[in-house]
Amino acid sequence: MSTSTATNTTATTPTNAKTREATARPASPAQSERCGAIDLAGVEKRYADGATAVSGIDLHIEAGTYCCLLGPSGCGKTTILRMIAGHESPTRGSLLIDGKNVVGMTPRERGTAMMFQNYALFPHLSVRDNIAFSLRVRGVGKRERRYEADRVIEQVQLGALADRLPGQLSGGQQQRVALARAIIMRPAVLLLDEPLSALDEFLRLQMRSELRDMQIELGITFIHVTHTQLEAIAVADQVVVMEKGRIAQSATPRDIYAEPVSSYVANFIGGQNVLHGMLANVAGDVGTLTSADDVRFALSMPNHSVRIGERLAFAVRRDRILVESFDDSRRAPINSVCGVVHTVEYQGTHLKIGLKLDAEDGEFSAYVEDSVFLRAPVVVGQRAMCHWSIQDAHYLCDA
Numbered sequence: 001m002s003t004s005t006a007t008n009t010t011a012t013t014p015t016n017a018k019t020r021e022a023t024a025r026p027a028s029p030a031q032s033e034r035c036g037a038i039d040l041a042g043v044e045k046r047y048a049d050g051a052t053a054v055s056g057i058d059l060h061i062e063a064g065t066y067c068c069l070l071g072p073s074g075c076g077k078t079t080i081l082r083m084i085a086g087h088e089s090p091t092r093g094s095l096l097i098d099g100k101n102v103v104g105m106t107p108r109e110r111g112t113a114m115m116f117q118n119y120a121l122f123p124h125l126s127v128r129d130n131i132a133f134s135l136r137v138r139g140v141g142k143r144e145r146r147y148e149a150d151r152v153i154e155q156v157q158l159g160a161l162a163d164r165l166p167g168q169l170s171g172g173q174q175q176r177v178a179l180a181r182a183i184i185m186r187p188a189v190l191l192l193d194e195p196l197s198a199l200d201e202f203l204r205l206q207m208r209s210e211l212r213d214m215q216i217e218l219g220i221t222f223i224h225v226t227h228t229q230l231e232a233i234a235v236a237d238q239v240v241v242m243e244k245g246r247i248a249q250s251a252t253p254r255d256i257y258a259e260p261v262s263s264y265v266a267n268f269i270g271g272q273n274v275l276h277g278m279l280a281n282v283a284g285d286v287g288t289l290t291s292a293d294d295v296r297f298a299l300s301m302p303n304h305s306v307r308i309g310e311r312l313a314f315a316v317r318r319d320r321i322l323v324e325s326f327d328d329s330r331r332a333p334i335n336s337v338c339g340v341v342h343t344v345e346y347q348g349t350h351l352k353i354g355l356k357l358d359a360e361d362g363e364f365s366a367y368v369e370d371s372v373f374l375r376a377p378v379v380v381g382q383r384a385m386c387h388w389s390i391q392d393a394h395y396l397c398d399a
Helices: 017-024 077-085 127-131 133-137 142-155 171-183 201-218 229-235 253-258 263-269 370-375
Strands: 038-046 052-061 066-070 092-097 112-115 189-193 221-226 238-243 246-251 272-283 286-290 296-300 311-317 322-325 336-346 350-357 363-369 383-387 393-396
Touching: 038 077, 052 077, 052 246, 066 077, 066 229, 077 092, 077 112, 077 189, 077 221, 077 238, 112 171, 127 133, 127 142, 127 171, 133 142, 142 171, 171 201, 189 201, 201 221, 201 229, 221 229, 229 253, 229 263, 238 253, 238 263, 246 253, 246 263, 253 263, 263 272, 263 311, 263 393, 272 296, 286 311, 296 311, 296 393, 322 363, 336 363, 350 370, 350 383, 363 370
Parallel strands: 066 221, 066 238, 112 189, 189 221
Antiparallel strands: 038 052, 038 092, 238 246, 272 286, 272 311, 286 296, 311 393, 322 383, 336 350, 336 383, 350 363
16 A cells, blocks of 8 residues: 555664654754755656657756646646656656756655655554654654654644544545655655545635645645646645646746736636737737737737737736627727627626627636626626726737
């Protein structure tokens, strides 16, 4: 059976009590120089059948960072996690932790620990014994094991449950046990494989906050794999969006959400509408685009080499859009689209308005504050116009 400390399973027997204590209580990264910086350079993973899991990966993760690898199933995020952990080796490229190439090293030699999606707790061991298991494997004495286990138990607020079996715990409590077991050796890097996927929505929200708090307290690097967009941008310092084995964008959560670099990132993260148009002219730093049905858009142009007549893509944030009823007797202004309302969904702080567009781009969504919506509501089946200002349109580096 795999365990959350499967990265630390090579047994060694200290020769005396002083050595055992040093093994059980290494210096905390939060108390010493921060460690856990990760660099992947030209990393590629190919399998014997010719399939490529990841290719051309260049990535830097600062020490002490909470980094989320985000993407759909099969995009390569878990493969990257397993290569950092030492459970798989890259076919090509280098993988450095704190400047040291760790390719070929065991997980224990790398100073990493992994918390698996299914927690993998021993059903016959108590919370305390599950947490202390890796110390037991390393030959640490019972007294030292108990000391370290109780210290970590208090960190994850499981003191009252230390003698219970995993089957007597809730899903959230089991997750805390798995987390405690992974951090008891105070690794430089903690790797989390879909850690919240088995939890219900309420508990997921609670536990993602606790994970973030724990990372700040420990001061170590967390690398968290997820396919859930809001989870990633809620907890991470750095979000790495994966697409078909490559990095589509690596940036802060705000930049990923507000300034996606491509249509893929904008669509995957959500909260954006992606539109297209042909560049008709450029005046200063503003370009005018026209769509296939002669809808006009104005867009701040970046310092990229673009040509008149080139097809460009841009994104418009859904929460920056004004929605109003519209009839065809008047001309729609620039930076607007028209269509028929097909959904009005109440979502608490706002309403999601969905339009079936007249244009070829199909559907368009806007998030409207409930107080704003109530002043000028629209209903399903009604013609409406969505309008935005030029600063709320963002150029994308693809067509």
